[in-house]
Amino acid sequence: MADTLTAGTRRGLLPRIRTDRVLAVALVVAACYVVVALAAPVLTPEDPNAQHLLATLQGPSGAHLLGTDEYGRDELSRLLLGVRSSMLVGAIVALISSVGGLIVGLVSGYLRGPVDVVLSRIVDVGLAFPTLVLSLALISALGPGARSTVIALTLGFIPFSARVLRSAVLRLRQEGFIESARVTGVHPGRIVLRHVLPNLLGTLAVQTTMVFAYALLGEAGLSYVGLGVQPPTPSLGNMIAAGQVHALQAPRLTVAPGLAAAIIIMTLLFIGDALRDAADPLTVR
Amino acid sequence: MSAPTNAVLDGAALVDATGVAITVDGVGPAVHGVDLRLAAGEMVGLVGESGCGKSLTAFSLLGLLPAGVRAAGELRFAGTAYDLAAPDTLRPLRGRDVAMVSQDPLTALNPVSRIDHQLGDVMRTHLDLSRAQRRARVLELLERVGIPSPRRVARAYPFELSGGMRQRVLIAMAISCRPRLLIADEPTTALDTTVQAQIMELLGGLVRDEGLAMLLITHDLGLVAQHCSRVCVMYAGEIVEHGAVRAVLDRPRHPYARALIECLASRDTGVARLATIEGTVPPVGAAIEGCRFAARCHYADHRCSVTRPRLTATGDGGLVACLRSEEIADE
Amino acid sequence: MLVRVVAGSARAWRSFAWQIATKTAQTLIVLLGATIAVFLMVHVVPGDPARAALGAQASPQAVAELHKQLGLDRPLVVQYWNWLDQAVHGNLGRSIMLTDPVSTLLGQRLIVTAQIAALALVVSLVVAIPASLVSARWRGAFADRSARVVVLAGIAIPSFWLALLLILAFHSVLPVYGYAPLSAGVWAHFSHLILPAVALGAGHAALVFEINRIGLIEAIQEEYVRTARAHGIPEWRILLRYALRNAFLPTITVIGVQVGYLLGGAMLVETVFAIPGMGRLLITAVTARDYPLVQGGVLVTVVIFVVVNLLVDVSYSLIDPRVRRRSRG
Numbered sequence: 001m002a003d004t005l006t007a008g009t010r011r012g013l014l015p016r017i018r019t020d021r022v023l024a025v026a027l028v029v030a031a032c033y034v035v036v037a038l039a040a041p042v043l044t045p046e047d048p049n050a051q052h053l054l055a056t057l058q059g060p061s062g063a064h065l066l067g068t069d070e071y072g073r074d075e076l077s078r079l080l081l082g083v084r085s086s087m088l089v090g091a092i093v094a095l096i097s098s099v100g101g102l103i104v105g106l107v108s109g110y111l112r113g114p115v116d117v118v119l120s121r122i123v124d125v126g127l128a129f130p131t132l133v134l135s136l137a138l139i140s141a142l143g144p145g146a147r148s149t150v151i152a153l154t155l156g157f158i159p160f161s162a163r164v165l166r167s168a169v170l171r172l173r174q175e176g177f178i179e180s181a182r183v184t185g186v187h188p189g190r191i192v193l194r195h196v197l198p199n200l201l202g203t204l205a206v207q208t209t210m211v212f213a214y215a216l217l218g219e220a221g222l223s224y225v226g227l228g229v230q231p232p233t234p235s236l237g238n239m240i241a242a243g244q245v246h247a248l249q250a251p252r253l254t255v256a257p258g259l260a261a262a263i264i265i266m267t268l269l270f271i272g273d274a275l276r277d278a279a280d281p282l283t284v285r
Numbered sequence: 286m287s288a289p290t291n292a293v294l295d296g297a298a299l300v301d302a303t304g305v306a307i308t309v310d311g312v313g314p315a316v317h318g319v320d321l322r323l324a325a326g327e328m329v330g331l332v333g334e335s336g337c338g339k340s341l342t343a344f345s346l347l348g349l350l351p352a353g354v355r356a357a358g359e360l361r362f363a364g365t366a367y368d369l370a371a372p373d374t375l376r377p378l379r380g381r382d383v384a385m386v387s388q389d390p391l392t393a394l395n396p397v398s399r400i401d402h403q404l405g406d407v408m409r410t411h412l413d414l415s416r417a418q419r420r421a422r423v424l425e426l427l428e429r430v431g432i433p434s435p436r437r438v439a440r441a442y443p444f445e446l447s448g449g450m451r452q453r454v455l456i457a458m459a460i461s462c463r464p465r466l467l468i469a470d471e472p473t474t475a476l477d478t479t480v481q482a483q484i485m486e487l488l489g490g491l492v493r494d495e496g497l498a499m500l501l502i503t504h505d506l507g508l509v510a511q512h513c514s515r516v517c518v519m520y521a522g523e524i525v526e527h528g529a530v531r532a533v534l535d536r537p538r539h540p541y542a543r544a545l546i547e548c549l550a551s552r553d554t555g556v557a558r559l560a561t562i563e564g565t566v567p568p569v570g571a572a573i574e575g576c577r578f579a580a581r582c583h584y585a586d587h588r589c590s591v592t593r594p595r596l597t598a599t600g601d602g603g604l605v606a607c608l609r610s611e612e613i614a615d616e
Numbered sequence: 617m618l619v620r621v622v623a624g625s626a627r628a629w630r631s632f633a634w635q636i637a638t639k640t641a642q643t644l645i646v647l648l649g650a651t652i653a654v655f656l657m658v659h660v661v662p663g664d665p666a667r668a669a670l671g672a673q674a675s676p677q678a679v680a681e682l683h684k685q686l687g688l689d690r691p692l693v694v695q696y697w698n699w700l701d702q703a704v705h706g707n708l709g710r711s712i713m714l715t716d717p718v719s720t721l722l723g724q725r726l727i728v729t730a731q732i733a734a735l736a737l738v739v740s741l742v743v744a745i746p747a748s749l750v751s752a753r754w755r756g757a758f759a760d761r762s763a764r765v766v767v768l769a770g771i772a773i774p775s776f777w778l779a780l781l782l783i784l785a786f787h788s789v790l791p792v793y794g795y796a797p798l799s800a801g802v803w804a805h806f807s808h809l810i811l812p813a814v815a816l817g818a819g820h821a822a823l824v825f826e827i828n829r830i831g832l833i834e835a836i837q838e839e840y841v842r843t844a845r846a847h848g849i850p851e852w853r854i855l856l857r858y859a860l861r862n863a864f865l866p867t868i869t870v871i872g873v874q875v876g877y878l879l880g881g882a883m884l885v886e887t888v889f890a891i892p893g894m895g896r897l898l899i900t901a902v903t904a905r906d907y908p909l910v911q912g913g914v915l916v917t918v919v920i921f922v923v924v925n926l927l928v929d930v931s932y933s934l935i936d937p938r939v940r941r942r943s944r945g
Contacts, residue, residue, distance in 0.1 A: 121645065121646070121649060122649070124642075124645075124646045124649070125646055125649035125650050125652075125653055126653075128646050128647070128649075128650050128918050128921060128922050129650070129653070129876075129914070129917075129918055129921075130876035130877055130879060130880035130917065130921060131877075131880065132877075132880035132881070132883065132884075133876075133879070133880050133883075133898075133914055133917045133918070134914075136883070136898060136899065136902050136910070136914065137654065137657045137658075137902075137910060137911075137914045138657060139902055140657075140658070140901070140902040140905055140907060140910040141657050141658050141907075143668070143905070144902075144903070213772070217772075217774055220774045220776075220777070221774060221775075221776060221884050224774075224776050224884065224887070225883075225884065225887050225899045225903075226903065227899070227902060227903065237774075240774075240776070240777055240780065244780055244888075247780060247783065247784060248784070248787070251784055254777070254780050254781075254784075255781070255784075258773075258774065258777035258780070258781070261774060261777065262769065262772050262773045262774070262777070263772075265771075265772035265773075265774075266768050266769055266771075266772035266773075269768055269771060269772055270768060347846055349842065349845055349846055376848060377848070378848075379845070379846055379847060379848035380846070380847035380848030380849065381848055384846070384847060385843075385846040385847075387839065387842070387843055387846070389839055392838065392839035392840065393839045393840055393842075393843045394840055394843065395840045395844070395857075395858050395861070395862070396840070396862065396937075396938060397861050397862055397865070397936065397937055397938070398857065398858075398861065399937075406844070406847075406849055406853070406857065407847045407848075407849060410847070410848055410849050410850065410853075411848060442937040442938070444937075444938050455843070458843075458847060459847070
């Protein structure tokens with residue numbers, strides 16, 4: 001039993017790709033976004049901040065595949081960099097909040113007792129704030145910007161991950177192999193490292209993927225209202241806001257970044273679902 | 286499968302199912318052409334181990350097989366013919382002429398709906414009654430199935446009733462539109478022994494007093510011995526022996542029937558070590574030449590694994606499908 | 617067996633009241649925690665809120681004056697207590713940028729936001745529940761499979777971007793800017809709310825669909841549905857009275873949790889359509905670092921969210937007979 005959960009995840013996803021074409025496509029799309037996020041500065045056809053005030057709001061052409069924006073900047077170059085900053089924010093938020101949630105979940109779920117009671121109440125309070133509202137409150141204190149966005153969203157998502165991981169720990173705690181390790185007096189730290197943690201990886205992977213998707217949504221929203229990533233650095237959210245002014249003349253300036261965001265969010269949600277199915281094949285789909 | 290089905294049953298049958306064959310998609314045949322006949326006012330037992338196809342056979346008569354399971358064969362009900370391969374054509378029969386009492390009374394009622402509503406739903410579907418008439422009939426039915434305070438139970442939710450009470454409610458539901466055939470699928474397996482006896486008593490009474498035909502599906506030959514007039518023994522998707530209950534119990538001709546009876550006898554006499562039948566029912570779709578029971582049969586010889594026995598009439602009006610039945614019966 | 621029914625009602629009713637009392641107490645604890653969180657968020661951060669609100673160019677005297685006016689020179693615990701005491705009495709302080717009382721400002725705009733959120737909720741339920749019934753009934757069919765793709769898109773598409781797309785598509789048919797009070801005419805009023813409600817409700821509809829579909833599929837496989845089928849009850853009635861009734865209970869919880877996200881999402885959608893709602897006010901306040909207004913707005917949102925969830929919890933136990941009538945012990 002000790003290894004089945006984690007092994008199930010690893011074994012489960014790979015054979016799925018062969019039979020499930022949509023999942024294969026989703027993984028390819030996600031890989032493309034990762035490449036863009038890492039290599040955008042090299043990939044951009046032009047300096048994304050170079051203004052050409054004589055060539056503003058031009059339609060797509062050979063030189064500018066997605067045309068130019070209101071300052072004559074190459075929209076494609078900005079889009080690639082926008083994907084980069086949004087993906088970076090999303091990834092950092094997903095990773096830190098998963099680690100944070102993991103720590104809280106482990107401590108809370110494994111130690112139980114008063115520590116659990118206190119932590120759980122704090123998590124309850126965190127869950128009482130809609131993520132976006134909590135982020136707004138924190139940004140009002142920290143000031144707008146990419147860094148504040150990361151901090152605000154991370155703090156917003158930790159309670160969710162903590163809640164999910166805590167219940168996973170509670171379930172695991174009742175498994176025979178952990179119970180017997182406890183009874184035979186194995187050091188708690190060792191039990192957590194050897195038995196609990198490996199079996200949480202599946203849940204953690206699902207949770208991280210999902211939070212990644214929701215963090216992208218959050219970043220887009222905050223940057224759209226001007227509190228997230230600050231121009232001239234492009235992000236998918238602030239590009240939509242910038243393009244909106246010219247939505248009627250040049251809809252592509254709003255449509256392209258929004259589509260770029262929707263595609264990766266959808267892809268991540270889909271992969272998250274597939275991971276969950278692989279880890280827990282009994283759920284109805 | 287046009288063997289002279291049974292001589293035990295004289296006169297016109299209410300239910301006459303012929304050539305009932307059931308196939309599980311992608312796996313293979315599960316029931317291989319079974320004939321069943323029932324007359325009004327008799328309880329017929331259909332016995333066998335789990336996995337022998339008895340429940341599937343029953344559900345096919347209602348057109349309620351799960352997705353991916355298909356039936357073939359014909360059902361003549363009160364003179365009208367229905368094609369089992371077209372389950373939707375059986376819909377008008379359900380609840381109206383044929384009703385079912387299911388295995389697990391604990392899950393068979395809608396948990397968020399009151400008893401009277403659930404009974405009312407069935408009547409509303411089939412009977413042309415006013416609200417007041419339906420309400421009166423609900424109480425009448427609950428009383429009929431032996432519920433001590435019908436008024437209170439009518440307003441209760443299923444979780445407020447014990448298992449035995451729920452089974453009574455389900456029986457009330459089944460008989461609410463005065464069906465002529467009742468299919469009872471292991472109606473007492475989930476209940477305590479004392480409650481079991483009460484429920485069987487109730488079902489037996491319905492058959493006696495109201496002239497219902499009842500097909501009792503069970504793995505418990507003891508129930509059959511007490512309540513049924515005829516019995517069909519099913520093994521691996523076919524009927525291997527059929528006859529009057531007394532005749533089959535006293536002088537089983539099929540080694541499988543004999544083994545079942547020995548299990549029953551050892552249980553009743555409290556023999557230290559329960560007699561069991563070694564081995565298991567072959568899985569659905571298994572390709573078997575010859576007799577399907579041969580692998581578990583003490584009497585099997587070289588012929589049994591080559592030639593498949595057909596149901597043939599016995600001297601006393603029963604049917605048996607065994608090459609060595611005469612020798613076995615005489616033992 | 618029958619004893620349970622007889623003795624049930626009085627005892628069950630007492631335990632039901634007990635359940636509600638417990639839930640209310642839990643909610644109050646969470647709310648207290650939330651007030652501390654809201655208060656600390658603004659105060660523990662490095663830097664002077666007065667300086668932040670007035671900007672770098674403000675004279676030290678002005679900053680000091682605002683500092684004092686806001687009571688920032690007193691100990692944190694005293695500040696919290698005063699703030700909480702005032703807040704409980706409906707006084708959330710004055711907005712720095714607009715100088716009006718925060719409660720007045722929020723009150724005016726809350727109605728607008730509530731309208732949009734409520735309409736979005738209605739839109740989402742009207743779309744999602746029938747769609748989930750169709751999907752579950754013909755599970756795996758083309759309609760089901762395509763519905764699930766639409767659902768994924770519904771969750772993934774940012775509401776404010778959908779709002780922009782709706783503007784692009786419908787700007788010649790429906791108003792896409794601002795808000796009209798009911799006094800401006802019924803149609804003028806509602807026409808301004810339609811696109812915002814659709815943009816906001818789409819994601820919510822997707823979630824409700826997803827949860828309800830799974831609940832329905834599970835319910836359809838239950839024994840009681842087979843019993844109903846065996847008694848010839850028509851399929852549509854089985855779907856509505858048997859499957860949906862059971863599936864909808866968990867869905868209600870999801871709807872309750874999602875109300876908070878409708879409020880959050882409303883902020884963005886209000887910004888797109890330039891609707892003078894609470895969300896837009898809050899975003900302006902955050903941008904201007906008008907912290908009394910931010911505190912007040914966040915607090916009101918959290919209170920609404922938590923109270924709605926409590927109400928959903930209570931109504932859940934009212935609807936589900938197993939919770940309502942089960943006695944504890």
